[in-house]
Amino acid sequence: MTNAPFVVIKDVAKRWNGQLGVEGITLKIPEGSFTALLGPSGCGKSTTLRLLAGLELPDEGKIFIDGKDVTTSAASDRNLSMVFQSYALFPHLSVAENVVFGLKVRRVPKKERQEKLRRALEITGLLGYEDRKPGELSGGQRQRVALARAIVAGQRLCLMDEPLSNLDAKLRNSVRKDIKKLQRDLGITVVYVTHDQTEAMSMADTVVLMKDGHIQQFGPPEDLYNKPNNTFVAEFVGSPPMALISSDGLAGFAEGQKLGIRAENIQIAPKGEGRLTCTITESEFLGSETLIGLDHEHATGLCILKSGMALMPEGETIDITFTDDHLHVFDAAGNRMAAQA
Template structure:
């Protein structure tokens, strides 16, 4: 049985914003990231799970119990916020133990939990410091320690790292994952940062305009995006898109391919010819951005320092086995793409520069020889 289950959850404001008909389930101990752009409804969904908002329709079930009408205090969960939510007049130890004192947990038990939480979050020796004496990363660790001492099975996190710089985000990200594993927590984590979602999660729920676009393991969302939105939101750089007819497919189809799978070649051996827009040297690799009138986000990742410069004309190979085919209008993945034999035949028999047109032959359907 699922530990957390959302059944048809809907919440909007005068027909605007919010979330619509969302159903999700999460097993005990799983780490779920709710990922999406600003305004997609991810924080609203977290507040509905927490009980800070009430759904207009649908049911929230936690550990087999319908909690839809219950307040946050009765849902047996803890929360970590973006703003840390620390009391400035209390020191680290007092902030961490505040909730335990309110619930009148015995002093000896409070001390045990405090000691364990401080060790787990690397705050040993900082017990007497006030929040103003701590760095941003340390303050967020105090918030994590407070969630740890609560010993609730479900922990909700609302963009907890967005106030930290890049180096601290990476460090605290490891702390969060270790904390979840050590305590056996079930975590629902809201973020707009795909790097956080992909590295932390067992499962990612990608949201778009109040609805769940795709749910699955991070590798599935990356390698098998179900929609054009997922293909473009997941990945840095995102998936390149090319109009299907350019590659011999029927009208209304779009071909998607990850930049690291795209290859450069001599123009006469390529599927299309593109112009180099920009080259970004990233140390171990170079991202080469390309321009083609039938392509969007066309790019290739090359090892080391690339020799191409802006303005160069390059041949581009789009390996057929790595392509994802989408319906251009619905944005949804095509289960089985339909090729356009006539277009393929025209492309494969078109004369190249310096060549004469061949005599008419039987139609050729070799996708590896099409050009722009």
């Protein structure tokens, strides 16, 4: 992987009838990297991907791919491949025909098509399925066909729009690993849209978290988890999300501040010796640990994690404690205080 930006999105904006789509989007994506566009529905992540793909044209800003200004270029001129949520397979064509369809359209010689087809099927574990129709395949196999089609396209940039959202949890986990391995083995640049933070955090080198058409934070997954820019990032990233405590509930902090704390950094204290007294609202056994939800008048999202099976009765009051070192301090507007940057 090189450090030179392979994809550059600079001050891009898109609006429809005056309504915001995205605003001020600026990103530099190195070649060979995996970038995830993450956020809730309507945040602008798919719009950003469509602008990069050439399926939409920006109202402002510039887009460069491999040093070439493609801001107004047609999608077909951008030298990229796409994998969609819906697989976008032709039901009447076989697996092999679906995979090489684009190569046939481009009049790639038959021998070259066959070589690329075999390699793509081998990489995606689909050898032996060449003659099957999409209707005879599982959801995971269909998504692998879509991946094989992207591989034979041979493009250095691949855009993926929620490719796993139609799969069940077990298949999502399996295909997620396939996609990451493919990206590494082929050395391609992937820009991947998802609303699922587990996908983004486990697959991407860089996560771009969006809200209301704006980028809230971008960087390595661990930075978004450990150093959230604002309370939105703090509450969106992590499972369970970061709890927020009003400074009214803790001594020694300025009025109006919000204090963030992760569940793994909270401990149960002896009665009368904790920093907060909370009421247990739920206990959820997760296998290796138990998640215990807590209620406090000055906090949201408070919970603790205990190892193994450690259910506690709802309605019981407990004291909890934590150190200031583990607190994230946000100002009244919800932005991370500069001293912690």
